[in-house]
Amino acid sequence: MDLDTVKDRAGPREFSPADDLPEEYRKAATRMIEFHANSEIMGAYLERPFIRQAPSIDRKLACSAKVQDEIGHGQLLYRAAESLGVKTREEMLDDLANGDGKFLNCFHYEMTDWVETPMIAFFVDGAAMRRQATLRRTSWEPYAHAMDKVCFEEGFHVKHGEDILRELMSGSKKEQELTQAAFEEWWPRIIQFFGPTDDKSTHHDFAASVGLKQQSNDQLRNAFLDQYIPKARSYGLEIPDEPRIRELDDGTYEVEEGDLDWDEFFTIAKNDYEPGVGQINGRKAAQEAVQWVRDTIESDATAAGGHAPQAAD
């Protein structure tokens, strides 16, 4: 299939591994899905310490379930990416470990306090879900199918995150202040989740023209602000003065781009941001620490026979 045919046919779930697709399509789709897969994994590592730090047994169970889900999302997505025939799962995981794999800006920051958890679980998962819901109509069928399962599970993440926020914002004055402070710290990063404005986005046009991407950065950022500004306010959070956000007459929002730190954003995009490098190396160390488990499984796959494995549910 040539590129013009791809552009002509580019509808939801239109292309599958049975199709002979041009390299440009396969490379663009690989870049996009690999980024998404890496982000699931790195997000899980960011939240993992909060299984231990959770303030109650219910929160602990939910945090552990969420981290487990996110690792699962990564696995689903590596399969969807691998099926394009450009990179193997092994290569993508190696690239993530050696610092070449790219992932979401928000997961390059450290998260140390419990009050920060809703910034990820509610706002970042909420933002991700806005985007993922549109990707159920992406043109690469295996990606769309992965999104079906991811979206099925994500509702729990967002609502659990919102529940933590509700609890904190109806807690003591100190809890409310700390939560507000965490919100102010994370808010600009959350807005940058959607990347720079459309005219500065490098990959959008092609990805949109072949049906991989369904909505532009600006459309998604708008849809997010539209939904989540009222939510934040309803729990008593105050939207920070910066970045300045103007509500336009047509109900959309305009973010003052100059108020956001794009140097930091693009340093992150190159994997050069110091805390992010720490996260990458942290995951790499964790991977190496359990290498023996993978070795055991791979070298002795049959020895496990005879006793019933416990299915995860």
Place this chain on the structure above:
Amino acid sequence: MIWEVFRQEKTGQYHTHCGNVHAPDREMAKQFAAIQHGRRKPTNSLWVVPRDEVGEIDAEDVAFGGTTDKAYRWATTYKTTGEDAREVVESEDEQATAERQRGDD
């Protein structure tokens, strides 16, 4: 030799199991599958898989879950304020359906 057949009705949908055919090889299996399973129902694509290649694990071998209370894992457990995002509502609905089908409630 038995080949399990999976039918996809439209582009982009899932291939779901719809039956099996007897055939000496993959080529014949595809032909028979097309004749037996691709004719009356809408079909966009068929997969044929040798039955021997299908691994199975069932409810007798393993507990698939649903026996332990894992309410913390369901969106329906958490009460929120105001209107939830469309896709969150959709996810919660899908979960509620799955919960009912599993007979948790």
